[in-house]
Amino acid sequence: MWSGFPLFPEQASTLASEVDHLYFFLVALTAFFSILIATLIVVFAIRYHRRNPAAVGAPITGSLPLELMWSIIPFGISMVIFTWGATVYFNMARPPDETLEIYSVGKRWMWKFQHIDGQREINELHVPVGRPVKLIMTSEDVIHDVFVPAFRVKADVIPGRYTNLWFQPTKPGRYHLFCAEYCGTRHSGMTGEVIVMEPSEFQTWLSGGAPEGSLASAGAKLFQDLACNTCHRPDAQGRGPVLEGLFGKTVQLQSGETMTVDEAYVRESILNPAAKVAAGFQPIMPTFQGLVTEEQLLELVEYVKSLQALPQVQTR
Numbered sequence: 001m002w003s004g005f006p007l008f009p010e011q012a013s014t015l016a017s018e019v020d021h022l023y024f025f026l027v028a029l030t031a032f033f034s035i036l037i038a039t040l041i042v043v044f045a046i047r048y049h050r051r052n053p054a055a056v057g058a059p060i061t062g063s064l065p066l067e068l069m070w071s072i073i074p075f076g077i078s079m080v081i082f083t084w085g086a087t088v089y090f091n092m093a094r095p096p097d098e099t100l101e102i103y104s105v106g107k108r109w110m111w112k113f114q115h116i117d118g119q120r121e122i123n124e125l126h127v128p129v130g131r132p133v134k135l136i137m138t139s140e141d142v143i144h145d146v147f148v149p150a151f152r153v154k155a156d157v158i159p160g161r162y163t164n165l166w167f168q169p170t171k172p173g174r175y176h177l178f179c180a181e182y183c184g185t186r187h188s189g190m191t192g193e194v195i196v197m198e199p200s201e202f203q204t205w206l207s208g209g210a211p212e213g214s215l216a217s218a219g220a221k222l223f224q225d226l227a228c229n230t231c232h233r234p235d236a237q238g239r240g241p242v243l244e245g246l247f248g249k250t251v252q253l254q255s256g257e258t259m260t261v262d263e264a265y266v267r268e269s270i271l272n273p274a275a276k277v278a279a280g281f282q283p284i285m286p287t288f289q290g291l292v293t294e295e296q297l298l299e300l301v302e303y304v305k306s307l308q309a310l311p312q313v314q315t316r
Helices: 014-047 064-093 199-206 215-225 263-271 294-309
Strands: 100-107 110-115 120-122 124-128 133-139 144-148 153-157 163-167 173-179 191-197 250-252 258-260
Touching: 014 064, 100 124, 100 144, 100 294, 110 124, 110 294, 120 124, 124 199, 133 144, 133 153, 153 163, 191 199, 215 294, 263 294
Parallel strands: 100 133, 124 191
Antiparallel strands: 100 110, 110 120, 133 163, 144 153, 144 173, 173 191, 250 258
């Protein structure tokens, strides 16, 4: 649909048609009322034109049906737009349970992608067709924004936190990737490509792997190099919480609050460990701010996530 018109990129994801249907509905609605109002202005100007300079208009007493009509109809249209828009938004904001997770780091002026298996890419992202893909994104410097027009998805990439974006490609091909947030003098050159491949071709490409192994294995090595294993011991005898089976769980903090252990919580615990200390432990962990890069943080996060398949040891 509209694939030959340059203002409308082809639909290449499951979300694209949903966004387009809402967009064209809004365009049609706007066009309809614009034409209706313009037509009525012309008709009324001709019909009620004062032909006699001495003529006096008839008094207007109001009309309850008319007032109800122009109140109820706009309200109904607004509710249709709200409901439809909210449905599309929630579909875009809630990825499926089973997704292919890929980490992304924005940096002036490039996109860096890391696959769970260890494959790294710059300004190119290889994904399989027909499978939901979730990007877990952060920035090394300023705010960036991932935008893939053919997928109709975009999301801010913010320094100091993780944001998510998901899509499910529907056809193989090469699709433009842009930064949609002005990030400096070379913002317009911060582009890339999403390369959608058949599943078998993607597995062949992915089987090349990376010399250093998977992201989790790299994180495990870094975990030992930083001596994190001396405090986070699986036998619950360390000075820090047991990490096995912890990711995705809800933990209680010293303040009495509860937190879900997700990527953001793990990241903050590494860079600012005193911010949210788990109940039963002391704030003795040193900060690793400035000692690890964003890529190394992703490796550590993925290593902690890889431990969730193991049974969690009770620490209290």
